[in-house]
Amino acid sequence: MPNICQTFRYQYVCCSSAKRVTELLHLTPFLIGGLQPIDEMANGGIQLLGFSLAFFGVIGLIVSTTMTEWKMSSYAGDNIITAQALYVGLWQSCVHQSTGQLQCKIEDSLLKLPVEIQAARGFMLAGIFLGAIAILVAMVGMKCTKCLSEDMQTKSKVALTGGVIFIIAGISAFVATIWYGENVRQQFYDPMTPTNAKYEFGKALYIGWGAAALSIIGGSMLSCTCGSKSSTEKAPRYPASRPGPAKQAGSGYV
Numbered sequence: 235m236p237n238i239c240q241t242f243r244y245q246y247v248c249c250s251s252a253k254r255v256t257e258l259l260h261l262t263p264f265l266i267g268g269l270q271p272i273d274e275m276a277n278g279g280i281q282l283l284g285f286s287l288a289f290f291g292v293i294g295l296i297v298s299t300t301m302t303e304w305k306m307s308s309y310a311g312d313n314i315i316t317a318q319a320l321y322v323g324l325w326q327s328c329v330h331q332s333t334g335q336l337q338c339k340i341e342d343s344l345l346k347l348p349v350e351i352q353a354a355r356g357f358m359l360a361g362i363f364l365g366a367i368a369i370l371v372a373m374v375g376m377k378c379t380k381c382l383s384e385d386m387q388t389k390s391k392v393a394l395t396g397g398v399i400f401i402i403a404g405i406s407a408f409v410a411t412i413w414y415g416e417n418v419r420q421q422f423y424d425p426m427t428p429t430n431a432k433y434e435f436g437k438a439l440y441i442g443w444g445a446a447a448l449s450i451i452g453g454s455m456l457s458c459t460c461g462s463k464s465s466t467e468k469a470p471r472y473p474a475s476r477p478g479p480a481k482q483a484g485s486g487y488v
Contacts, residue, residue: 285372288369291404292365295445297445302325302328304438305414306320325340354410354414357409357413361403364400368400372396375391377389390459396453397454400449408446414439418434
């Protein structure tokens with residue numbers, strides 16, 4: 235009889251330990267899964283920051299394209315007349331008199347324009363167009379929006395696409411501003427260029443460089459968050475334990 239009691243007690247202890255281990259295994263996925271919202275919040279914050287930078291970059295591209303000061307008359311030299319300042323942009327040229335008067339002339343003929351101005355127009359307009367498309371695409375793919383929320387993998391791919399388009403838009407703007415700026419630099423250091431015909435970098439070039447950098451950085455941040463795990467992935471679950479004969483036999487002995 236004592237052997238039988240010891241046997242039942244041993245079975246009861248084993249069943250209790252197995253039950254606790256099973257409960258711990260069931261709780262482990264939830265403990266690990268509790269870290270997923272923190273990771274998702276961090277990725278969502280990076281996405282929002284990247285989108286904001288790229289959005290302001292596109293706005294900067296628009297401002298730079300419409301500005302007149304792509305290059306401005308240089309005051310380097312001894313015999314420079316400062317009674318007027320000449321500003322040249324992609325669409326018009328302006329003369330600012332010392333009296334405060336401003337006279338602008340719109341470029342009427344496209345074919346008469348220098349090659350660098352035609353190329354700058356094309357690349358800047360392409361960058362703005364791509365940036366507008368990237369804004370719409372990225373808004374759909376961001377985690378803070380409800381579009382495609384039932385399919386997070388597709389949503390992540392859409393965000394990646396928007397980031398890549400932002401990067402292409404920034405590169406297009408970089409090509410336009412660097413090409414134009416390099417032409418201004420070559421003419422400035424050309425000894426055959428008259429002193430009163432030399433130009434320097436205008437404000438629009440600096441704004442264009444900064445806007446292109448913001449678009450590329452923002453697009454890169456959007457692209458980097460595409461590889462994160464989606465919130466729809468379910469944590470692994472362990473099969474429920476089945477009551478064995480040992481547990482049933484020892485259930486009457488407490």
